[in-house]
Amino acid sequence: MSEIVIVGLNHRTAPVEVRERLAFPADTVGHALRGLRERDGISEGVILSTCNRVEVCVLSGEGYTGVERIKEFLAAYHGMPIGELSNHLYHHLGEEAVRHLFRVSSSLDSMVLGEPQILGQVKDAYGYACEFKSIGPVLDKFFTKAFSVAKRVRTETRVANSAVSVSYAAVELAKKILGDLSDKTVMLIGAGEMCELAARHLLSAGARGILVTNRTYERAVRLAEEFDGTAVRFEELSTHLKRADIILSSTGAPHFILKREDVEEVLRIRRNRPMFFIDMAVPRDIDPDANEIDNVYVYDIDDLNNVIETNLEERQREAARAEEIVISEVAGFRRWLDAQQVTPTIVSLRRKYDEVRQAEVAKALAALGTADPKTRKVIESLASSILNKVLHSPVASLKRETDGRSPMEMVTVVREIFELPEEESGEGTEAPERAPEQGGSVGSQ
Amino acid sequence: MHTVLLKVTALFYLVGALAYLHFIFTLNERSPKLGRMLLLIGVVLHGAGFVARYFVAGYTPITSLFESLTFFAFAIVAVFLAFELRYNLRVLGAFVAPLAFAFSVFAAFLPGEVRPLAPALNSYWLPVHVILLFFGNAVFAVAFGAAIMYLLMEKELKTKKMGAIFKRLPSLDVLDDINYRCLTIGFPLLTLGIITGSIWAEYAWGSYWSWDPKEVWSLITWLLYAALLHGRLTVGWRGRKAAILAIAGFCAVLFTFLGVNLLLPGLHTYTNLSG
Numbered sequence: 001m002s003e004i005v006i007v008g009l010n011h012r013t014a015p016v017e018v019r020e021r022l023a024f025p026a027d028t029v030g031h032a033l034r035g036l037r038e039r040d041g042i043s044e045g046v047i048l049s050t051c052n053r054v055e056v057c058v059l060s061g062e063g064y065t066g067v068e069r070i071k072e073f074l075a076a077y078h079g080m081p082i083g084e085l086s087n088h089l090y091h092h093l094g095e096e097a098v099r100h101l102f103r104v105s106s107s108l109d110s111m112v113l114g115e116p117q118i119l120g121q122v123k124d125a126y127g128y129a130c131e132f133k134s135i136g137p138v139l140d141k142f143f144t145k146a147f148s149v150a151k152r153v154r155t156e157t158r159v160a161n162s163a164v165s166v167s168y169a170a171v172e173l174a175k176k177i178l179g180d181l182s183d184k185t186v187m188l189i190g191a192g193e194m195c196e197l198a199a200r201h202l203l204s205a206g207a208r209g210i211l212v213t214n215r216t217y218e219r220a221v222r223l224a225e226e227f228d229g230t231a232v233r234f235e236e237l238s239t240h241l242k243r244a245d246i247i248l249s250s251t252g253a254p255h256f257i258l259k260r261e262d263v264e265e266v267l268r269i270r271r272n273r274p275m276f277f278i279d280m281a282v283p284r285d286i287d288p289d290a291n292e293i294d295n296v297y298v299y300d301i302d303d304l305n306n307v308i309e310t311n312l313e314e315r316q317r318e319a320a321r322a323e324e325i326v327i328s329e330v331a332g333f334r335r336w337l338d339a340q341q342v343t344p345t346i347v348s349l350r351r352k353y354d355e356v357r358q359a360e361v362a363k364a365l366a367a368l369g370t371a372d373p374k375t376r377k378v379i380e381s382l383a384s385s386i387l388n389k390v391l392h393s394p395v396a397s398l399k400r401e402t403d404g405r406s407p408m409e410m411v412t413v414v415r416e417i418f419e420l421p422e423e424e425s426g427e428g429t430e431a432p433e434r435a436p437e438q439g440g441s442v443g444s445q
Numbered sequence: 446m447h448t449v450l451l452k453v454t455a456l457f458y459l460v461g462a463l464a465y466l467h468f469i470f471t472l473n474e475r476s477p478k479l480g481r482m483l484l485l486i487g488v489v490l491h492g493a494g495f496v497a498r499y500f501v502a503g504y505t506p507i508t509s510l511f512e513s514l515t516f517f518a519f520a521i522v523a524v525f526l527a528f529e530l531r532y533n534l535r536v537l538g539a540f541v542a543p544l545a546f547a548f549s550v551f552a553a554f555l556p557g558e559v560r561p562l563a564p565a566l567n568s569y570w571l572p573v574h575v576i577l578l579f580f581g582n583a584v585f586a587v588a589f590g591a592a593i594m595y596l597l598m599e600k601e602l603k604t605k606k607m608g609a610i611f612k613r614l615p616s617l618d619v620l621d622d623i624n625y626r627c628l629t630i631g632f633p634l635l636t637l638g639i640i641t642g643s644i645w646a647e648y649a650w651g652s653y654w655s656w657d658p659k660e661v662w663s664l665i666t667w668l669l670y671a672a673l674l675h676g677r678l679t680v681g682w683r684g685r686k687a688a689i690l691a692i693a694g695f696c697a698v699l700f701t702f703l704g705v706n707l708l709l710p711g712l713h714t715y716t717n718l719s720g
Contacts, residue, residue: 155474158472158612161612162612173602175616176598176602176611176616176617177602177616177617177618178616178617178618179615179616179617179618179619179622180618270681271680271681272680272681272682272683272684273681273683274617274618274684291603294684294685294686295683295684295685297602297603299605303605306605307605307607310607311607
């Protein structure tokens with residue numbers, strides 16, 4: 001019998017120096033997947049490699065063989081001693097592996113909870129595995145299921161709904177205040193990394209254009225070029241301010257550069273069209289009292305941080321709900337996995353005793369010599385009805401949803417008691433090869 | 446039959462409103478679809494009820510308090526559905542559909558039999574006058590819903606405490622735009638409604654304007670919306686101020702419609718609780 005195994009490392013278990021050494025760049029994944037598949041006891045494999053995690057997922061023999069095989073593979077492929085590597089690696093087997101991939105795809109295991117990229121990266125990993133034919137029916141079903149779990153988490157919880165970085169929070173607020181950004185102009189006062197990032201996000205969210213001003217005009221010109229915007233002299237700030245709907249400010253000025261009266265004046269000229277001030281300067285550039293003016297919204301860096309904090313708290317609350325979805329989906333997938341083992345067991349059980357039945361019937365008929373058709377029929381039906389009655393309860397217990405005991409244990413027990421041959425377990429799935437059995441059932445054979 | 450039809454729509458509006466409210470609490474995507482479906486069925490049945498009643502009564506059935514209330518509910522739902530189609534604003538339903546339900550359930554508890562028409566009402570001006578006004582009022586009802594949404598949203602953005610409302614409501618810009626659209630549609634309807642009423646009054650009572658309470662309150666309502674429209678167009682009133690005026694305007698609409706009928710007797714008293 002085979003098992004899903006995941007071995008990997010992530011931002012919590014390995015520093016970036018280790019992660020970068022173990023990464024699989026996109027152009028080498030094909031080669032790596034081939035190497036992985038050629039290893040003994042690994043029948044299916046997928047490699048996920050992002051900047052925060054490297055994970056190898058395989059279908060292999062039961063127990064820790066799969067774990068060891070993956071570790072050997074990683075050590076050999078990256079030329080790193082296995083002992084050094086092991087310090088950073090975690091592994092998940094069976095149900096834990098299922099839960100792990102579901103959590104990873106749903107972004108519940110990400111550095112930034114709910115960040116949206118990871119699902120695409122898992123999909124890429126699956127794509128490579130399909131392209132290089134390292135995936136088989138079990139992992140195929142497994143990954144496809146992981147995508148649908150991630151989608152469910154995304155639509156049924158709000159784990160990814162709200163902005164958790166300053167610049168995204170600024171975009172989110174701008175949209176809630178100003179609606180469609182495509183006819184809105186951004187103004188950047190001063191230069192600051194955070195402001196520039198926010199400006200970039202606002203532009204990619206559709207903002208129409210950008211005005212840039214700076215105490216040193218040359219810097220404004222340079223930055224304006226970078227943003228494909230217009231540079232404005234700092235002395236002319238007040239005349240151009242009326243054109244701006246979103247104002248990002250981070251100058252080193254010791255006092256407010258815009259007082260409440262200034263804002264009131266601009267708003268009058270703008271006929272009250274709303275203005276959104278994002279003040280990232282410390283000390284602040286914009287009089288916070290301006291927030292009291294109708295249609296003016298002034299957010300300083302603390303306000304934005306508070307927004308983010310609330311959003312993070314919400315994500316954490318939602319993550320608890322997401323975990324419940326994952327748990328129920330894991331149970332569902334386990335039933336499917338078990339069925340993959342149960343069906344072949346039933347088939348081989350039936351096959352084995354059918355052969356016995358046929359042999360015994362043939363023996364009896366031979367002993368009787370010339371039997372008339374009626375006797376022949378009675379003997380045949382006697383044999384098959386005994387067989388059916390005897391096999392009824394083991395088959396029923398295999399199919400039953402056992403409480404307390406997993407169907408897998410049942411499969412092992414039935415295989416032991418009836419001494420079923422191991423290779424028959426491949427029935428029902430098309431996995432090209434199977435790992436040699438390492439479990440307890442070996443001893444009974 | 447038509448009376449039952451007119452009354453039973455209250456149920457559709459109730460369940461429709463509940464579906465929209467369910468959406469606002471749970472953000473379940475299916476709820477607003479269900480709500481829209483129920484309101485649509487309700488409004489179609491409602492329209493059929495009016496047509497049937499028109500043929501039975503032989504006049505436009507918007508004369509008694511029952512008929513007026515149920516027609517108002519009909520107009521609100523019809524206007525809301527049109528706005529929802531235009532703006533795809535599912536949360537608006539949670540604020541407007543309950544209004545439609547309130548009016549239709551109020552109507553459902555009133556006697557609904559067809560009565561002989563008062564002689565003064567027997568005129569071609571009747572349908573023109575009341576249909577213009579009720580549709581105008583329905584548009585103002587939508588503006589009222591959007592205005593409440595605006596104030597809720599603005600409060601969160603000003604106090605910087607983003608809660609459930611922030612996530613669920615559309616942007617201030619869209620809400621203010623609805624306020625303006627409603628004004629540009631509702632105000633002409635209201636104005637034409639008052640003018641046609643005045644012409645009709647000249648035929649029926651021999652005077653264009655007689656300062657009866659209904660007329661006075663219509664004028665107050667008209668002045669409120671005129672002030673808002675003027676402010677918007679000339680000095681750029683918008684946002685919070687416009688929202689507050691839209692709420693005040695709708696309160697005046699309600700008082701003109703119901704308060705005057707129930708509290709202040711006058712020439713327009715064709716509609717009271719007994720009919």
